[in-house]
Amino acid sequence: MPDKTLENLVQELKKGTLVLAVCSQLKDKHYGYSLVDSLNKQGLDIDKNTLYPLLRRLEKRQILDATWSTKSSRPRKYYQLSMYGHKIYKQLRNAYNSMHKQLQCMMEE
Amino acid sequence: MNLVDNYLYHVGKFLPLTQREEILKELKSHIYDQVESESDDEIKAILKEMGHPKDVASEYRNNRSMLPKELEPIISLVIKIILIVMPIILLFVNLIEFLVNNSNFNTLDILRYLIYQVPEIISSVLMIVGLIFIVFVLIEKYFQPEIDTSSIPFDPDNLPTIPTKIYHASRLGSLIELIVDSTILYILNVQIGLIAIYFEGTSIPLLNENFNAILPLINISISISIILNIFHFYKNRKTLISKSVELIQHIFIAIILFFMATNNIFNLTLISGYNLEVVPQIIKISLIFAGVAIIIATVIEVIQLLLSLKDRHLKSD
Numbered sequence: 001m002p003d004k005t006l007e008n009l010v011q012e013l014k015k016g017t018l019v020l021a022v023c024s025q026l027k028d029k030h031y032g033y034s035l036v037d038s039l040n041k042q043g044l045d046i047d048k049n050t051l052y053p054l055l056r057r058l059e060k061r062q063i064l065d066a067t068w069s070t071k072s073s074r075p076r077k078y079y080q081l082s083m084y085g086h087k088i089y090k091q092l093r094n095a096y097n098s099m100h101k102q103l104q105c106m107m108e109e
Numbered sequence: 110m111n112l113v114d115n116y117l118y119h120v121g122k123f124l125p126l127t128q129r130e131e132i133l134k135e136l137k138s139h140i141y142d143q144v145e146s147e148s149d150d151e152i153k154a155i156l157k158e159m160g161h162p163k164d165v166a167s168e169y170r171n172n173r174s175m176l177p178k179e180l181e182p183i184i185s186l187v188i189k190i191i192l193i194v195m196p197i198i199l200l201f202v203n204l205i206e207f208l209v210n211n212s213n214f215n216t217l218d219i220l221r222y223l224i225y226q227v228p229e230i231i232s233s234v235l236m237i238v239g240l241i242f243i244v245f246v247l248i249e250k251y252f253q254p255e256i257d258t259s260s261i262p263f264d265p266d267n268l269p270t271i272p273t274k275i276y277h278a279s280r281l282g283s284l285i286e287l288i289v290d291s292t293i294l295y296i297l298n299v300q301i302g303l304i305a306i307y308f309e310g311t312s313i314p315l316l317n318e319n320f321n322a323i324l325p326l327i328n329i330s331i332s333i334s335i336i337l338n339i340f341h342f343y344k345n346r347k348t349l350i351s352k353s354v355e356l357i358q359h360i361f362i363a364i365i366l367f368f369m370a371t372n373n374i375f376n377l378t379l380i381s382g383y384n385l386e387v388v389p390q391i392i393k394i395s396l397i398f399a400g401v402a403i404i405i406a407t408v409i410e411v412i413q414l415l416l417s418l419k420d421r422h423l424k425s426d
Contacts, residue, residue: 027299032142033139033143049168074140
């Protein structure tokens, strides 16, 4: 089943870069679904069942600040990069860029 | 029943207890963020897209299972069958063994023998369950079967509804009742001498021979209670049938209490010489009072049960 294998490999590749994608969007405040929407608009089709637990894990690691808003009729949870999150995001981005360059060199050889 | 609440209830069953409330609050907010018209069809479509509650919950669990989740339904089914069939077979085999090896016995001897077999049966069942788990781990490790679950789409309509309060049963409560029932059954049938007044190095039995006439009724009542608690522990809820049996058993307990009140089951030699004739009278009144209280509580529960059935009937209309 070559197609299934490729699909799984692409999924794994996507998963590895998901934290970067999420952090890139959370410089501004977002609630869960608005983040999905924002990622979708940029061409990243993301599974909500993967995203919501990821937001929770990032919050637990203090990379994200989360606040509940009760302004509307239903409470809504907003997420944004914390100070520590900004620092981590910057370092992660640098690591990714350097990895990307190395990979490109390798693949062009 | 609110579709979202019902869905979240089922997600919650697979979440760690310490984070359950918070995760469900988040999920509820995520679900309603997508809702525009709040129509049942729209909510069903959202829940369908999210998938089976078990899959949603598994993404929140940090500890990865040793087995793929595709195999879980098969393992769960096999273990359920083992948990039901094995104890019955072992009890039956032990019973046959007892009947073959003993020629002179009464019902209590059989009951006592079977109670003694319970720890052995529990350890055998646990061993078999462990072996099955190992077999599945080995199958996964060496054969890696491909199970396609995409052909079974999730439908929120197929989720069972949240049990109403009247059908609620906690596992801990059932377990405690099971232990208490078994202990009482053991003491009344095997160690009746323990129920005594201990005085200056001697013990005087508290119950007289009239109690023996009531004992079979108590045994039947406790045995029914044990079966019900095993069922409630396994199902984690009551069903219409088990609730009905429970209510009948409550009436049965009330009848036993009335029998106990009217049959002078206590050893009167205990109080002779102490001018305490009022004590049996107090016990008699207490037993009748307890019996009446049980009957009143049962009648209230029957009314609640009938009302819940009426509600269910109206909803289905």
